[in-house]
Amino acid sequence: MNRLLFDPNGEVCPDFTSAFYQTSRAPLVALNNTDEHAAVLLQAVWAATNAAQCIQWQTQLAADQVQAAEQQCLVDEAADQQLQVRRLADAALDDEERKKNRLKHIPIPKRPRPSRATANILVSDFALRKLDKGHYVEIYYWTNKGLADARLTYRAAEDEGMVPNKTADGATTWMPAGATRPSTTVVPDSNLEAFEFSQAIPRLVASLTERGWDHDRVHMLAGFWGALMLHRYWAPCLAPGYPPAGWCLGHFHPR
Known part of the structure; x- marks a missing residue:
C-alpha cells in the first residue's frame, strides 16, 4: 500500500x-x-x-x-x-x-555550632547580681579583659570566705565575698576602647536576656548601643591611638 x-x-x-x-x-x-x-x-x-x-x-x-x-x-x-x-x-x-590526595578528602564531621558567640562565657558574679537588681554596672565586665578577670576570680573563689547578704524579701543568704565587691581592675565606661565596647555589647545583651530582663528593655538598649556603633563618629574611634570610646561617645552630640 x-x-x-x-x-x-x-x-x-x-x-x-x-x-x-x-x-x-x-x-x-x-x-x-x-x-x-x-x-x-x-x-x-x-x-x-x-x-x-x-x-x-x-x-x-x-x-x-x-x-x-x-x-x-x-x-x-x-x-x-x-x-x-x-x-x-x-x-x-x-x-x-x-x-x-588522601588528606584533601578526609571527611569533616558535622557538629552543631554555638547558637551565639557569647555561649559558654563566665561573667563576674558581682556584675550579674547588679543585673539581677537592675542596678548600673560597668560594661567592662563583658569585655575580654573583664571575662579573663572573672575566670581568675572564679578560680580563687574557693579560698574566700562567705559573707551574709539580704535578699529583697529580707531573707539572709550566704555568698562568696568576691560576689559582693567590684573588680579591682574595672574600667569606667568612659575609658573603654572602641573595640572593647564592640566586644562587650553582644555579650551584655545576651546576659540581659538570660537574667530575665523584659524584651522591650533589652531591645531598647541593644538598639541604643547599636546606633552608637553605627554613628559616623564611631569609625575613627577604632583607629590606633585614638581617644577611648567614651570620649568619642561624648562628641556624638556636640554642644
Whole structure:
C-alpha cells in the first residue's frame, strides 16, 4: 500500500455533475445510466475511496507514532549508556584522585555550632547580681579583659570566705565575698576602647536576656548601643591611638 502524503480528511467531494467530469460520466452513461445517475455513482465511489484513505491515514499516523517512540527509546538508551560510561569514568578518576590526595578528602564531621558567640562565657558574679537588681554596672565586665578577670576570680573563689547578704524579701543568704565587691581592675565606661565596647555589647545583651530582663528593655538598649556603633563618629574611634570610646561617645552630640 502506497504511503499517503496528505491528510484525506480535509478533501471535498468534487461536483461530478459539472461539464469537467463529462468524460468520467460517459462510460456509466453508456451502460444505460443518465448523467445524473452517473454523477451519483461517481460521488459514491469517491466517498468510499476517501473513507478508506482516512482509515489508512489514521493507521499511518499510529504507525509513525510507534516508530518515533521506538526510535526515541533507542536514542534514550544510547544516551543512558553513554551517561553510565561517563559516570564510571568519572568515578574512576575520583577514586584515583582520592588515593593520590588522601588528606584533601578526609571527611569533616558535622557538629552543631554555638547558637551565639557569647555561649559558654563566665561573667563576674558581682556584675550579674547588679543585673539581677537592675542596678548600673560597668560594661567592662563583658569585655575580654573583664571575662579573663572573672575566670581568675572564679578560680580563687574557693579560698574566700562567705559573707551574709539580704535578699529583697529580707531573707539572709550566704555568698562568696568576691560576689559582693567590684573588680579591682574595672574600667569606667568612659575609658573603654572602641573595640572593647564592640566586644562587650553582644555579650551584655545576651546576659540581659538570660537574667530575665523584659524584651522591650533589652531591645531598647541593644538598639541604643547599636546606633552608637553605627554613628559616623564611631569609625575613627577604632583607629590606633585614638581617644577611648567614651570620649568619642561624648562628641556624638556636640554642644
